[in-house]
Amino acid sequence: MISRGSSLLATAILASCLLAIPHSAQAHDTIAIVSPGHEQTWPWAELKNYSWTLSHGTRLALVLTYSNQDLASHDDPPRDEDFWFEFPSLRFDPASGNFLYTAKGRSVVVAHRSNGFFKTTALAPDTLAVVLRRNGALRAAIALHPGPHPAHQSLVEINRPGPLTLQSLIGTTVEYH
Numbered sequence: 001m002i003s004r005g006s007s008l009l010a011t012a013i014l015a016s017c018l019l020a021i022p023h024s025a026q027a028h029d030t031i032a033i034v035s036p037g038h039e040q041t042w043p044w045a046e047l048k049n050y051s052w053t054l055s056h057g058t059r060l061a062l063v064l065t066y067s068n069q070d071l072a073s074h075d076d077p078p079r080d081e082d083f084w085f086e087f088p089s090l091r092f093d094p095a096s097g098n099f100l101y102t103a104k105g106r107s108v109v110v111a112h113r114s115n116g117f118f119k120t121t122a123l124a125p126d127t128l129a130v131v132l133r134r135n136g137a138l139r140a141a142i143a144l145h146p147g148p149h150p151a152h153q154s155l156v157e158i159n160r161p162g163p164l165t166l167q168s169l170i171g172t173t174v175e176y177h
Helices: 004-019 023-027
Strands: 031-034 046-055 059-067 080-087 091-093 098-103 106-113 121-123 127-134 137-144 155-159 174-176
Touching: 031 098, 046 080, 046 121, 046 127, 059 127, 059 137, 080 137, 106 137, 121 127
Parallel strands: 127 155
Antiparallel strands: 031 137, 046 059, 059 080, 091 098, 098 106, 106 121, 127 137, 155 174
């Protein structure tokens, strides 16, 4: 059973995904896959880095690194914190290296893991990661078919103080990383 809070958060993340893309692209069905992870960083922290990896041998995970570098002092030295967001609803196919989302009997490739010496994981071209941050609280989602976006920009961070409601998301500034 999905709790009311989880349902509202999923709705807010989906709304964020829709606000981050051009209206003409919304003709496609956009699907938001929300990570069950909840994390907390400094409210003023900056997103320093992110990467995709294989977790527990079968799960896609987004690793976010936040830093307090800009506000570090003698009393509060610079620190980086890593936060892991797993997506257990995706299935990993080791033969193809693909992470798949399956619904209504149809599978869609969400990400691919290379088989080379340096095993790298990257999102599929028609996917976009969305990180929702409010007062340091972090949530992550993957939007499938979000419409056109630059190939080198696969993650959007939405940093919005105050309550995360559909009304408060209107006018949100979107930062591409």
